[in-house]
Amino acid sequence: MSQAFLKRLCMTIALTCASLMWHATSCATSLETLTAIEAQRQVLAQDKKIIFDQFQTASKLCWQKFAVNDCLANARREKYQQLAPLDAREIELNTRQRELKEFERQQRLSDKATGKGSP
Numbered sequence: 001m002s003q004a005f006l007k008r009l010c011m012t013i014a015l016t017c018a019s020l021m022w023h024a025t026s027c028a029t030s031l032e033t034l035t036a037i038e039a040q041r042q043v044l045a046q047d048k049k050i051i052f053d054q055f056q057t058a059s060k061l062c063w064q065k066f067a068v069n070d071c072l073a074n075a076r077r078e079k080y081q082q083l084a085p086l087d088a089r090e091i092e093l094n095t096r097q098r099e100l101k102e103f104e105r106q107q108r109l110s111d112k113a114t115g116k117g118s119p
Helices: 003-062 068-117
Strands: none
Touching: 003 068
């Protein structure tokens, strides 16, 4: 074996190892990110439940007042104002999750292409 061949072989092995380590790190990071997104979704769901429970309580109290329609309208308005930031946050989480899944998909495709291109 020539020295040039050994040098190329060592370089190929080093690049393969570096690529595998990077891929493993990116997979672990993406898994952690997906876990974090799911945890944030659960917190949002709990916050929404609290807001809906408050709305239910306010609605029941409205039926005991003379101006029921005005009270219900105020309760709905308050509910929507409280839900707006939570909905915006949920949209951000959906966007991040889609981007992360697309990145993972592109990574898998590039790994497949790299694997098939090698002899």
